[in-house]
Amino acid sequence: MSKDLTSAFLSYYSEFQKKEYSLISLERIFGGASRETYKIILNDDSDKKERLILRLSQDSSLIETEQRTEYLAYSAFQKSNVPVPVLIDMSEENTELGAPFMLMRELKGEAASPFTPNIYAPHENELGEQFWSILGEIAKKKIDSDIYEDFNRETERPFWKNELDKWVKIIHEDSIGIEPILEAGIRHLYKYPPNESEIISMVHGDYRSGNFLYAENKITGILDWEMAHLGDPLEDLGWALSPIWSWQDKERPAYLVKREDAISIWEATSNISLNKDDLQWWELFAAIKGMAIWISAGNEFKSGKNIDPINLFSAWIPGDIHLEIILDILERNT
Amino acid sequence: MKPDINIALLNAAQEIINRFSPLIEDEYERSRLGSWGALILISAMKFNDASSSLKKENCDIVKWLKNHTKLRKEELEKFESCEDKNLDQLDQDNQNLREILDKQIQEIQAKEDNVLFREGIYLMRSMHQRRKVSDLIGMLQQQES
Numbered sequence: 499m500s501k502d503l504t505s506a507f508l509s510y511y512s513e514f515q516k517k518e519y520s521l522i523s524l525e526r527i528f529g530g531a532s533r534e535t536y537k538i539i540l541n542d543d544s545d546k547k548e549r550l551i552l553r554l555s556q557d558s559s560l561i562e563t564e565q566r567t568e569y570l571a572y573s574a575f576q577k578s579n580v581p582v583p584v585l586i587d588m589s590e591e592n593t594e595l596g597a598p599f600m601l602m603r604e605l606k607g608e609a610a611s612p613f614t615p616n617i618y619a620p621h622e623n624e625l626g627e628q629f630w631s632i633l634g635e636i637a638k639k640k641i642d643s644d645i646y647e648d649f650n651r652e653t654e655r656p657f658w659k660n661e662l663d664k665w666v667k668i669i670h671e672d673s674i675g676i677e678p679i680l681e682a683g684i685r686h687l688y689k690y691p692p693n694e695s696e697i698i699s700m701v702h703g704d705y706r707s708g709n710f711l712y713a714e715n716k717i718t719g720i721l722d723w724e725m726a727h728l729g730d731p732l733e734d735l736g737w738a739l740s741p742i743w744s745w746q747d748k749e750r751p752a753y754l755v756k757r758e759d760a761i762s763i764w765e766a767t768s769n770i771s772l773n774k775d776d777l778q779w780w781e782l783f784a785a786i787k788g789m790a791i792w793i794s795a796g797n798e799f800k801s802g803k804n805i806d807p808i809n810l811f812s813a814w815i816p817g818d819i820h821l822e823i824i825l826d827i828l829e830r831n832t
Numbered sequence: 833m834k835p836d837i838n839i840a841l842l843n844a845a846q847e848i849i850n851r852f853s854p855l856i857e858d859e860y861e862r863s864r865l866g867s868w869g870a871l872i873l874i875s876a877m878k879f880n881d882a883s884s885s886l887k888k889e890n891c892d893i894v895k896w897l898k899n900h901t902k903l904r905k906e907e908l909e910k911f912e913s914c915e916d917k918n919l920d921q922l923d924q925d926n927q928n929l930r931e932i933l934d935k936q937i938q939e940i941q942a943k944e945d946n947v948l949f950r951e952g953i954y955l956m957r958s959m960h961q962r963r964k965v966s967d968l969i970g971m972l973q974q975q976e977s
Contacts, residue, residue, distance in 0.1 A: 528863035613969060675927050678934040679956045684940050699910050745969070807867035814874065818966035825960065830945050 571726035607711030626754030634767025736780030
């Protein structure tokens with residue numbers, strides 16, 4: 499691991515906490531492509547251990563997002579029914595650690611790969627109950643007015659168009675070639691828009707299997723809020739239900755409980771009555787948004803800006819799966 | 833006869849995954865190298881068919897456009913030439929054909945011609961089936977376990 503980062507972090511954190519620390523370990527976690535994530539263990543001057551997670555912006559990341567967005571989203575859910583890590587600090591400057599960063603306490607638990615079948619067995623029912631009810635909690639959470647206003651400044655109406663325009667722009671900027679399946683899906687979304695939601699929620703933006711921590715039968719944390727924004731709560735539901743996150747067992751979204759049970763749990767917790775046509779729109783949108791992310795990854799890789807194999811993997815495997823999902827949805831609707 | 837390129841890639845991938853990756857102590861670097869092994873494995877599996885698949889896809893698009901659109905046949909004939917084409921040339925043809933196909937699909941969607949749109953979906957699905965690598969995900973998981 500980079501000695502520069504190690505010494506810069508120790509110096510920054512000692513100054514921040516007004517204590518002396520010694521480093522036990524600083525390890526980068528493999529996987530995420532939007533941030534460099536490090537697991538850090540320190541001893542303070544009274545020999546007490548601290549376990550931290552550092553999220554560092556990358557020069558070249560899959561989707562450009564600000565540290566502030568993620569920090570505010572985590573802030574909105576501190577001490578709520580949605581388990582999130584305790585925040586320590588955030589900086590949008592390069593001065594302390596060479597890049598903008600966010601620092602938080604490490605939570606117990608592990609994150610699974612979203613592509614591994616039956617990864618949550620034998621606790622899939624208990625975890626499923628929690629996973630879908632926490633999403634319901636996110637949908638109904640009243641957001642602190644300062645945080646709300648911060649997000650609201652960047653949000654145009656209708657929500658569906660704001661989001662669709664944003665991702666279609668990325669697709670058309672980053673595409674390496676023409677993909678008729680994707681273009682047909684985009685045209686379908688613009689032609690048959692959903693109803694504008696009467697409920698304005700904080701949307702996680704990447705709520706799915708793989709983005710939560712669990713310890714045996716308990717979800718201990720919801721992570722990766724860097725794409726959070728205000729919008730239609732069905733956006734998160736459509737994304738989380740996407741068959742891509744349970745590709746080898748499509749009946750059980752996220753490899754947890756059955757689809758109809760998942761929706762029932764979400765409805766009961768969020769107190770939102772579902773419009774099935776609108777949900778179907780958001781499910782197709784999820785595949786289009788996914789394609790934007792995978793195309794962006796492929797572009798990063800091809801241009802040499804970031805040759806992390808996760809970018810090639812993203813362009814190849816999830817990219818293929820989402821195209822197939824778009825075809826399936828279009829076929830069902832024709 | 834020499835071993836083929838795909839065999840070389842296949843063996844390289846096996847060595848990376850099973851031999852070199854486990855030797856690395858740093859978890860991040862080990863996972864990163866393991867991912868490279870898996871991606872080289874996919875490349876090896878797809879290498880042999882890359883050219884013939886592209887050629888077949890281009891033929892299928894031309895045939896579909898001739899049968900289902902009012903495009904002039906001469907416009908499409910340049911994509912049917914018998915000359916040998918390398919992968920880059922086939923890929924360029926493919927991009928041009930995809931652009932033409934997309935315009936036709938756009939018109940079909942605008943006219944809400946569901947019968948023809950279904951035909952288009954059928955073609956796009958066959959193109960995707962031939963090209964996709966996501967069906968190898970199970971094999972990758974076996975390699976990693």
